[in-house]
Amino acid sequence: MKVLLAFAGLLAVAAANPPVSTGKVVCYYDSNSYVRESQARMLPNDLDPALSFCNYAVYGYAGIQADTYKMVPLNENLDVDRTHANYRTITNFKTKYPGLKVLLSVGGDVDIEDSQKYNLLLESPTAITAFVNSAVLLAEQHGFDGIDLAWQFAKTKPKKIRSTWGSIWHGIKKTFGTTPVDEKESEHREGFTALVRQLKQALSVKPNNLLSITVLPNVNASIYYDVPSIINLVDIVNIAAYDYYTPERNPKEADYTAPIYAPQNRNPLLNADAAVNYWLQSGAPSNKLVLAISSVARTWKLDAESEIAGVPPLHADGPGEAGPYTKVEGKLSYPEVCLKLINPAHQKGMAPHLRKVTDPSKRFGTYAFRLPDDNGEGGLWVSYEDPDTAGQKAAYVKSKNLGGVSIMDLSMDDFRGTCTGDKYPILRAAKYRL
């Protein structure tokens, strides 16, 4: 009898909690890739070879209309117009991949006009309601299975590198006082909890609708995410634990952009393990947590003052030059990096290739660099994720029993197979190690 009761108890527990699910792969699609040029231009059909590896696809990104607080497409003509209708093109992939769930994400650091609207919205119950109603409608109209909130909270201040002049200026600023990053932190935290609650309720009209949240880089989760209040309402927490160091935030110092653990003498909070532990220690079930793997490399210029060993952290002189295809300073796609690692036949006129330095400890990541020439030109330092380090992150996720990984995003992975012939090598390597 006792055994029977215990068995019944087990069944009850099993019924109350959804079955533990690990090994998930969440694939972000940045729709801005549609308007990139030549090799970097990705069309929705280029997603096809990736989707058999993905449990979830997340369309990035929708935005918020500043005056109405409604969730809206950021690119009407690409996202929803009859000629392109990319929302529908992506959700239609569910016919070919019946297990695939497709979410629509809002924010993602690309909705930059009137960026204060993300704070103001959380201060107003009417705005929250307007947002929630429009979000559910937008998802419904285009066949999405739910919403991902990649909320644009205020970011932490980057570390300062002080030259002598810098310290004098710092002294002056101190006397006048500095404004905190976000004066209404607790109000925004409470507003976000209210928003999650309402959105969950509104999405529940369809039993299979999903709600996920993405914690964007350099957002301090312990300030904005009230884990005990929201964790039961969300299906996935995607932790974007990368861009701890970027050439925009840290122009004078290059360092590992997405270490799993803290390298020596660094801030112990700025790494994936610390970010994951915040959620676990606050009571989040491990299988809801997804760790992001960024396919975007971060690059800095090296100059004559940079230490010649190349070991981070090292002096840098701002963002490295833009890539040939993605054309943004300080950023390269994975295929742009892999092409810089080889120099076929040492062609004249081509910049010398980068030297790749792997990390035998598998804790911090890979970098590659090239020192400046005698004229002080051409120096470059790149922190990036490759198939090996993506695999290491997946192995970390598995060892911690987390829900899975996300790839942020597919368009910056090698979707054409330029590096080795295999399409989506970062995605594949991560999937393989889960």
Ligand SMILES: *[C@@H]1O[C@H](CO)[C@@H](O)[C@H](O)[C@H]1NC(C)=O
């Ligand atoms: C995040 O905020 C907490 C206070 O809530 C603070 O102790 C911690 O240092 C902050 N983390 C970072 C990385 O700034």
